[in-house]
Amino acid sequence: MHPVRKQRLIIVLCVVLFSSAAVGLMAYALRGNINLFFPPAEVAAGKAPVGQPIRVGGMVVEGSVQRSEDSLHVRFEVTDYQARVPIVYEGILPDLFGEGQGAVAAGVLDDQGVLQATEVLAKHDENYMPPEVAEALEKSKAQMKGANMTKGQGE
Amino acid sequence: MWSFFHKLGSPPWLYRISGSILRWLLPLTLIALCAGAVWGLFYTAPDFRQGNSYRIIYIHVPAAVVALAGYYVMAIAGAVSLIWKMKMADVAMKACAPVGAALTFIALVTGAIWGKPTWGTWWVWDARITSMLILLFLYLGVIALYEAFDNKEAAGKACAVLTLVGTVNIPIIYKSVDWWYSLHQPASIKFTGESSIDPSMLYPLLLMIGSFYALFTCALLMNMRLEILRRESRTGWVRKLVGA
Numbered sequence: 001m002h003p004v005r006k007q008r009l010i011i012v013l014c015v016v017l018f019s020s021a022a023v024g025l026m027a028y029a030l031r032g033n034i035n036l037f038f039p040p041a042e043v044a045a046g047k048a049p050v051g052q053p054i055r056v057g058g059m060v061v062e063g064s065v066q067r068s069e070d071s072l073h074v075r076f077e078v079t080d081y082q083a084r085v086p087i088v089y090e091g092i093l094p095d096l097f098g099e100g101q102g103a104v105a106a107g108v109l110d111d112q113g114v115l116q117a118t119e120v121l122a123k124h125d126e127n128y129m130p131p132e133v134a135e136a137l138e139k140s141k142a143q144m145k146g147a148n149m150t151k152g153q154g155e
Numbered sequence: 156m157w158s159f160f161h162k163l164g165s166p167p168w169l170y171r172i173s174g175s176i177l178r179w180l181l182p183l184t185l186i187a188l189c190a191g192a193v194w195g196l197f198y199t200a201p202d203f204r205q206g207n208s209y210r211i212i213y214i215h216v217p218a219a220v221v222a223l224a225g226y227y228v229m230a231i232a233g234a235v236s237l238i239w240k241m242k243m244a245d246v247a248m249k250a251c252a253p254v255g256a257a258l259t260f261i262a263l264v265t266g267a268i269w270g271k272p273t274w275g276t277w278w279v280w281d282a283r284i285t286s287m288l289i290l291l292f293l294y295l296g297v298i299a300l301y302e303a304f305d306n307k308e309a310a311g312k313a314c315a316v317l318t319l320v321g322t323v324n325i326p327i328i329y330k331s332v333d334w335w336y337s338l339h340q341p342a343s344i345k346f347t348g349e350s351s352i353d354p355s356m357l358y359p360l361l362l363m364i365g366s367f368y369a370l371f372t373c374a375l376l377m378n379m380r381l382e383i384l385r386r387e388s389r390t391g392w393v394r395k396l397v398g399a
Contacts (some may be wrong), residue, residue: 023324036336096273126343135205
């Protein structure tokens, strides 16, 4: 390669490398702020600020959703399978909100450790399948569970 | 190999060859796009949780994927024009920017439209969406920077440096959903291991991604041809071409 071109190639590579390093360090310094939400484990560890607007995200605990009969008031818990955070919210929940599904709630943590949410968003996962496939999957899971149970009883 | 590289640097040759490529690639692209869209929108099953609203994936994902890949095309063209001072690489870089900006815009808009019924919000400042917005600004920045210079050689140089600096954003966009907690879900199509999207939904999606790549190529070549004619308007071969 022509020496002038070689030099220019090295300059180009340096530009890319140094800018990447700069942005990488920036992202590293801001890593806490880039996260959209706190997982429940960090809230339980006291890493989330109390009395300031934050977001908490996790899976909605099965059987934890309690809806009020005469208002839009709802109470549920989210978990990351290490800790749980109770959330109260008044308003319309997104269509995809449900037990065992991901959700992100924005609000303020009170002194009891309950998130007073002003907004609840559903976080859906990366799985896409037709309803029949989902049903079949559910069935085979149930069968496996059933098989395990009968096996357990036999012992 | 090197002779091909040298030929690429010749405007009349590039104009001619791109014309003959477009003659078959353009109809093929349109057919594939229509086929993929009809397949995805009408002949796939609805999703078990999202119902029919997931079908916007057939526009959203291909637009986003090609918007990212297009940036690399622009950055490589920029690097080639900086290192080898190849005029046609400069043309390619300039031609990439509006196409990439349009695709990024489509990805952001369809994402917002998809987000409202599923997540419950049009917009959220999570890592994936914010870095995608930065990509749009990078593309728009390249267009604006190029137009800001009167001296087009200086403009090409400045834009090439900007595109090279911007390349760091592409892996950030790609990995943002794995590195940080975001509202956007992780990738469904996996290069290694089984994709978490059902094959009956995956095939039309892959067809759409392929079609969008072809569409990008067509738009890029057409843009480049226009720019070549503009730059070479005083030369003999262009005058002969238009019959003046």
